Amino acid sequence: MRHLKILEYALSALWRRKYKNLAIVLVYCFTIAVLASILFLTHALKTEATYLLADAPELIVQRLFAGRHDLIPLDYADQIGKIPGVAEVHPRFWGYYYDSLTEANFTLLETSSGHSPLTMLQGDLPSAPGECAIGAGVAKVRKIDIGDDLILIDSSNTGVSLEVTGVFSSRSDLLTNDLVILGREDLIEFFGFSTDLATDLAVRVSNPREVNTIAAKIKRQWPNTRPISRSEIIRTYAAVFNWRSGMMLSVFAAALVAFCILAWDKATGISVEEKREIGILKAVGWETSNILELKFWEGMAISLTSLLLGLLAAYVHVFFLGATLLTPVIKGWSVLFPTFHLTPFIDLYQILVIGFLTVPPYVASTLIPSWKAAITDPETAMRG
């Protein structure tokens, strides 16, 4: 009961100094919101990438020419298929298309190169020539829907009209947002592929533990190829996003330092009024432990409120407003256009880290000066 009464007093004390405390909450909340936004966005992008690649083939083989990705001859597929341990080799036909009308990049993919996790929001996959299915981002920027025509300019600068038969949905917007799926013949014709070439080869391996061995064999046999394993891609995504978030955190460190200075200033400089109040409380019979409990509740109330508001602001910023303030730095990836919405992924561990980095330092910065005032004679403390 005693603790509840002290808590009640702490809350009323905060309310009495509401303008000062509101200012602290705002600064504190902003700091947490920026920190949490960076971590949420990085984590969400990494999770999106993991989803994207979950059903990707264990190995992708690209051909290199002059150090650049080039189309791969289809007869490589037959020869790779003969390597022991390779279950299946599947040529993939795909390419990027810059849509000057909307200034967005689309990914064009032929139906049989499809990703298994794709599910239709509405409609069907294309089954006949002249049909296509599109991602939600494409539908949005082109303002089209099922039954409408998607008109693209092919490699010979001729307009190609494709009827939209379906719009994709997926766990991950990143997976399908910029996607246009069409029949193989349509795609080959659209990009002007030579009939004996594919974009790359998807290799399925019977035993996932043999992926690296098979990749090494391919590289040895065809030195002009680049085998890329799924785990390498996932690691690369993680490294890129971690690096970018690290950069952001470094820049943000200045703001964090400013906040720490504010907290330290509060820690070392308790106001005369607060000192006087502590003196009065001591004089009327509050023990030092009671004062510390009071200040603990005050610090907890401010820091937890700021933490919750900061996390909420970060959540809204990243998952509802598309992380507008951070996207250019962390995504930084032109083919992601048209813009997509991240699926909310929150890691409890991250929230605990943010809480640990922000709440205890603030509570400590509240307790230390109060403790110093509380161990002073009430008479001295009352004089401020």
Place this chain on the structure above:
Amino acid sequence: MESLIRTENVKKIYNARRPDEFRALEGVSLQVEKGEVAVLKGPSGSGKTTLLSLIGCMSRPTAGNIFVAGKNVSKLSERFLTRTRQQTFGFIFQQFNLLRDLSVMENILLPLYPQQIKISEMLERGRELLARLDMENKQQMKINQLSGGEQQRVAIARALINDPEIVIADEPTAHLDSKLSIDLLGLLEEINRMGKTIIIATHDPLVYEHPLMTRTLALRDGRLEEES
């Protein structure tokens, strides 16, 4: 029989062994019996407030002993000193020392927050005291909405909320006019009739010449000059 309060050769030195050392008390010995109204008189800087704060367990003497109800409080740890202060003393400060942003009732109840007393009981005690001080209708008012005399009454109510054995008042009439000072003396008389021992520090003749005072102790330059 043991006096309620007894001091033995009490000294208090501020900033000892520093250039700004100040010797506030130079060996004061006195005693106050239960039920008495004792007055410490003397000019400003004579050590009255320092002596009151030592007797009231708000600070410790540099040398000497202070006994409250037979217990030597001069060597008590901070925690027990606070307990003694909480259970034995009620304070009426010269500046009232009320929290301006709190209501009258909240100020009065301050000493009870860290105690195991139900809120309903706290409020009942507060209302009872306010009724006795004719301030029932002002319990929700903020301190800065009250006159000096009313603030003084709130300070008195806060001093009594714990039902202390000893009430200490430091210059209680310093901020009051003559009429309010006489009213205050009436209140102190009533408090004394409730069985409380009262110790007052003052340099106001209206107080120390009042017939209520049973013991007068005159301080000058940190020394007890006379006792009557």
